[in-house]
Amino acid sequence: MFKKIGFTNKWSVISFFLIILILMPSVFILIGFFNPISDTWLHIRRYLLKDYIYNSVILVFFTGLFSIIIGVSLAWFVNAYDFKYSNFFKWGLILPLAVPPYIGSYTYVGLLNYTGVIQTFLRNNFELVLNQSYFNIMSLSGAIFIYTIFLYPYVFLITHAFLQKQSASLVEVSKTLGKSPISIFFRIILPISRGAYVAGTTLVVLEVLNDYGVVKYFGISTFSTSIFQTWFSLGDINSAIRLSVYLMAFVIIVLFLEKLSRGGKQYSYSNTKIKPLKAKKLTGWKNWSMFIYAFTVLSLGFIIPVLQLIYWSIISYGKILNMNIIQTVLNSIGVSLVGSFIILVAAVIIANTVRIKKNILTKNYARIAVLGYSIPGAVIAVGVMIFFLKMDNFIQLISGQNNMLLLSSSIFMLIFAYLIRFLAIGYNSVESGFNKIGTDFHEASRTLGNGITKTFFKVDLPMMKPALMSGFLLVSIEILKELPLTLILRPFNFNTLATRAFEYANDEMIHESAILSLILIFISVILVYSLTYIKKKGR
Numbered sequence: 091m092f093k094k095i096g097f098t099n100k101w102s103v104i105s106f107f108l109i110i111l112i113l114m115p116s117v118f119i120l121i122g123f124f125n126p127i128s129d130t131w132l133h134i135r136r137y138l139l140k141d142y143i144y145n146s147v148i149l150v151f152f153t154g155l156f157s158i159i160i161g162v163s164l165a166w167f168v169n170a171y172d173f174k175y176s177n178f179f180k181w182g183l184i185l186p187l188a189v190p191p192y193i194g195s196y197t198y199v200g201l202l203n204y205t206g207v208i209q210t211f212l213r214n215n216f217e218l219v220l221n222q223s224y225f226n227i228m229s230l231s232g233a234i235f236i237y238t239i240f241l242y243p244y245v246f247l248i249t250h251a252f253l254q255k256q257s258a259s260l261v262e263v264s265k266t267l268g269k270s271p272i273s274i275f276f277r278i279i280l281p282i283s284r285g286a287y288v289a290g291t292t293l294v295v296l297e298v299l300n301d302y303g304v305v306k307y308f309g310i311s312t313f314s315t316s317i318f319q320t321w322f323s324l325g326d327i328n329s330a331i332r333l334s335v336y337l338m339a340f341v342i343i344v345l346f347l348e349k350l351s352r353g354g355k356q357y358s359y360s361n362t363k364i365k366p367l368k369a370k371k372l373t374g375w376k377n378w379s380m381f382i383y384a385f386t387v388l389s390l391g392f393i394i395p396v397l398q399l400i401y402w403s404i405i406s407y408g409k410i411l412n413m414n415i416i417q418t419v420l421n422s423i424g425v426s427l428v429g430s431f432i433i434l435v436a437a438v439i440i441a442n443t444v445r446i447k448k449n450i451l452t453k454n455y456a457r458i459a460v461l462g463y464s465i466p467g468a469v470i471a472v473g474v475m476i477f478f479l480k481m482d483n484f485i486q487l488i489s490g491q492n493n494m495l496l497l498s499s500s501i502f503m504l505i506f507a508y509l510i511r512f513l514a515i516g517y518n519s520v521e522s523g524f525n526k527i528g529t530d531f532h533e534a535s536r537t538l539g540n541g542i543t544k545t546f547f548k549v550d551l552p553m554m555k556p557a558l559m560s561g562f563l564l565v566s567i568e569i570l571k572e573l574p575l576t577l578i579l580r581p582f583n584f585n586t587l588a589t590r591a592f593e594y595a596n597d598e599m600i601h602e603s604a605i606l607s608l609i610l611i612f613i614s615v616i617l618v619y620s621l622t623y624i625k626k627k628g629r
Contacts, residue, residue: 099542100543101439101443101447101543102447104439105439105440105443105444105452106451108439108440109455109459112461112509112510113458114473115472115474115476115477116473118473118476118477118480119331119334119335119338119469122327122328123331123332126328128328130326134316134329134333138311138316141311142311142313142316142333145305145311145312146312146313146340148230149230149233149237149298149305149310149312152234152238153234153238153241153294153295153298154291154295156238156242157237157238157244157294158245158291160238160245160246160387161243161244161249161287161291162246162249163383164246164250165245165246165250165287166249166253167380167383168180168183168250169250169253169369170253170370171370171372172369172370172371173372173380173381173384174377174381175381175385176369176384179388181619182388183384183387183388184243184618184622185391185618186239186241186242186243186391187240187241187243187618188392188567188611188615188617188618189392189396189611190303190571190573191237191297191301191303191304192307192591192592193395193591193603193607193610194236194240194391195227195232195236195307196307196591196595196600196603197398197399198232198235199228200398200402201394201398202225202226202227203225204222204225206225207398207401227308228307228308228309230310233304233310237294237297237298237304239387239391241298242294242391243391244291244297245294248286248287249283249286249287249290252283252285252286253286289348292344292345292348295344295348296463296464296466299312299313299337299340299466300466300467300468301314301574302314302315302468302573302577303592306318307595307596313333313336313337313340313466314466314574317330317337317468317469317472318468318577318578321472321578327472327476330472331472331476334468334469334472334473337466337468338465338469341464341465345464396611399604399607400604401604402600402601402603402604405601406602410605415606415609417585418590418606419609421584422586422588422613423613425501425504425505425508425586426566426569426570427566429505429508429509429565430562430566430569432505432508433508433509433515433516434516434520434562436513436516437459437513437516437517437519437520437561438520438546440455440456440517441459441520441521442524442542442546442550443455444521445524456517460513460518461514462509462511462512462513462514463511463512463514463515464514465511467573467574468578470511470575471507471574471579472578475498475578478497478498478506479498481498482496482497499581499582504576504581508572508575511568511575512568512569515564515565515568516565518561519558519564520557520558520561523553523554523556523557523558523561524550524554524557526557531549531550532545532550535548556624559624560621560624563617563621566617567614570587570610570613571610572588573588573589573592576589577592587609587610587613588610590603591606591607
């Protein structure tokens, strides 16, 4: 039966069922959209929905704009110029990715409030008592600052990698024509790197729409906060589903605009002789200006928050250091390792199927595999919860035990949500690895009589190790920092570093959240450095 519909091997069969599983939560959300309308939804649509849309648009637009300005400029500076510690900044400027935005928001509120370091210093040393509104970061503009300073590395990382591969001939020709550095940047660099920084900005936008911690802590009404409130505070799952559909529509519009902004333009070279850009040595005030700019951004996005967390940890460690924190760390590492492994296995199966079996069905596998990352965590959580409740109802019907919740109360539900949310990251890494090794060795092994599975383990896997390790580390970082999915779908009495730090801060116990936040950041920094090391060795 499977062969009749194009399934000629185990890989294609498993891939098909994986794709069906990934689609099921979204299908249940779309079906739930047609449930009867409640009074809660009528109230939301009439009085609140426009605020959700307005706040989301403002956050997305200005965070994206400022991330482009910071990310692209820094990527160009570290590639084109040799200034003080520029080699360090090439990977150091990625470090803010290790700090989840919601943790960063806690540190800046603590720094800027009345009892924080800044105002205390001004009062004690200069006897200044300033208007508190000047230090109020808990606003839309404050959220934009938080998102920008902790998410710009997405733009920086992708643009930096793109510019590393660009030929110096473009810049050299422009210089011979008398173009200034500013003119070269705006007329040459920005157009050719549009695809790179637009892709990075899209990731930033998707992270903003997915976030729950910052907007909840700052009291800003967005789709994510409204889904949580409607579901858990008001107990109206149908209205939460409708909000999820609206948020999915908002994401689709963002992705459409991203594709439209590229304008169908492509830039390529007519030959393979590409001379890498040589960094220009800077001296004097130009050298120090670029160093100060890069160091300021790194300080705002990493150094200052970490120093604040270290200070809070010193004054609160006696209350937190106990056996519970060890269990929390083990929970975080455990779900991260298990989730990353399962995601990489699924990504390998689907990507290998797409590579060796080209038909109408498998052409859409790649699109479905990366769909989850464009869906905010709160939406995925709603869909996964409905899907698993339906499965539990089916199990109860078969077993005859009406009180049994086998799947919807297990850690498996959370891991499955991670699979949907972060499969795109693992898939892209695996796909890039397959693209690098090509199909020549694979086809040679098949002609010698080896099957697909044996060929993969004997031929493809050894050459794929750098790509698989990179994908594993990337997924691990994202799972460690993930908040909305874990908050909603975790089993009873199950905490991770992210959820526990959020709960402490949400209960106005910011000092107590510091150690947990530091541990989370420390693990993430190790993973980020390992990732850059692997990429550098495999360049």
